[in-house]
Amino acid sequence: MLIKRDSGESVSGSRQTGVESHMSHVLALDVGGTFMKGAVIGSDHVPVVRLRFPTPRAHGPEATTAAIASALVDLHQAARERGLTVKAAGVAVPGIVDETRRRVLFSANIGWRDTDLAADLTHRLAAGATDTGKLPVILGHDVASAGIAEARIGAAQGYDNALIVPIGTGIAAALISEGRPIRAGGYAGQLGHIVIEPNGEPCGCGNRGCLATIAAASAIARRYAARTGKPESEVNGAHEVLQRLHTGDTTAHHVWHEAIEALATALAQATNLLAPEVIVIGGGLAQAGEPLLAPLRESLAERLTFQRLPKVVPAQLGDEAGCLGIGLSALEHIS
């Protein structure tokens, strides 16, 4: 089908049909701890093919690298079956990723340590039987890629300065300043490890009282369990705490309120430093919607005086953001 763009040019694009053969396409793969989300994405930013693969991280980092190469070959094959011309492959991974030097410096999740992942994938693809080996491989960070997607085609579109904050088992931030991601060699955006309570709960990072120990979705459930004396396995995540909040459960109220206050404190600090015009809340916790966002807006506003008050909005692209974002990076690379 034909999509008429604002610029007036006509480009073809479709989520289902295969008539976009004169467009450039890229492969996009977002590597998570359990699944890898793959897509073939056209220069109109529309995913044409979506494939999902298991991440064999229990078998070690080598196995995961091999699985990524294999997933790219499968995606390429799916694109060829539709007559699409693929020009690059983008791979988003968790950890500390230096896109410029094309290295994964550290990934606790997968087990990579200072790995030249892009070169390794290029090598593996070149050794295969298909012409996938000729594709340039673009490496990205999962959260940064999600941030790029929200900034270019999602909730932060039209803003030059934005903070994209996925809240799930951890809390991270993608920083966009004057339209460009701030990466600092892969070390930027550790919003979840800003210390809120210097003598608070221990965090996996070795510190105490980090934002993530108070306001990550998993922390909200854990803190509720601890205060009510329930086994953690009996609390159905932050979702249950939110439900109990609505039934007048005062412990749920306190835990939820503390999470919001901690988030507001960290976001106020980020606002002082980076002055985002918009803060996009994503990840599992964002599904709470206004019961999260409304008090967060209020609490953030209370903490700011002369500063430019950022809008606080929910993410638009859900868990597809990372895959779309690395696709956009790959498209930028070939254009």
Place this chain on the structure above:
Amino acid sequence: MLIKRDSGESVSGSRQTGVESHMSHVLALDVGGTFMKGAVIGSDHVPVVRLRFPTPRAHGPEATTAAIASALVDLHQAARERGLTVKAAGVAVPGIVDETRRRVLFSANIGWRDTDLAADLTHRLAAGATDTGKLPVILGHDVASAGIAEARIGAAQGYDNALIVPIGTGIAAALISEGRPIRAGGYAGQLGHIVIEPNGEPCGCGNRGCLATIAAASAIARRYAARTGKPESEVNGAHEVLQRLHTGDTTAHHVWHEAIEALATALAQATNLLAPEVIVIGGGLAQAGEPLLAPLRESLAERLTFQRLPKVVPAQLGDEAGCLGIGLSALEHIS
């Protein structure tokens, strides 16, 4: 005299003689609350002429704008007397400055409110008798300009990611990420207004317990006076507190220690978000040297675990940094 550069090319430059007539030069003016520091700067980054002018801010913002135009004419005249070709003028001012839109949005110090200062100066210069009116006027922020100077030719030279933190009557930060200043329309870098003690002393910004209320040079003196019961006028600034610290004064020790802990807390937060490789401490308080920097390094290191630990170093360019930096920006503009 001839300076041999690393690149092997020979360029002429001098702080005193007038043999640099074949180089491009710019005018640079750093507008402070009391004085304006002016210079004529060559493409070798060396100031050839230095002039200082009073800032007539008691007479209102219009008078200061007129004084800036007049200072630029004087600097241009001094350059012409040396046979120098001036191609642009850079003006650095305090407040919230949007360099892209060339506007001063707010300056508490001078009194400007959403002023198109660059256009106003261009207009005033064009109305004058000299050919100064043909110069493009580049507008900059004083702290951001100082940051650019430290990053390009000072203590942060060679680092892609840096934080430059002048500490004086207030605390600000210039942020450099991947070699570029982060400005966010002039709102970025409010390090001094990160809240350290939510119920602390009132800050001029309307909030309480901001970093500046604990660790600015003026705050250190004020807090020492308050705790010893001395009139503030009898405490000779943070300098006296530092001297008394060395003589075993426990109140001085506490006040100094609290300032360093507060600074370390704010810098740890900035490190989580921006991951600078180097933090450059400038302003009056930096003259304290190692009694400030050594415990600050230690305290910052204690607050970080997996993060990349930034170096903490003193500024190199002193109070000339703002003038040099806006000169560098003007030189970039013409090149």
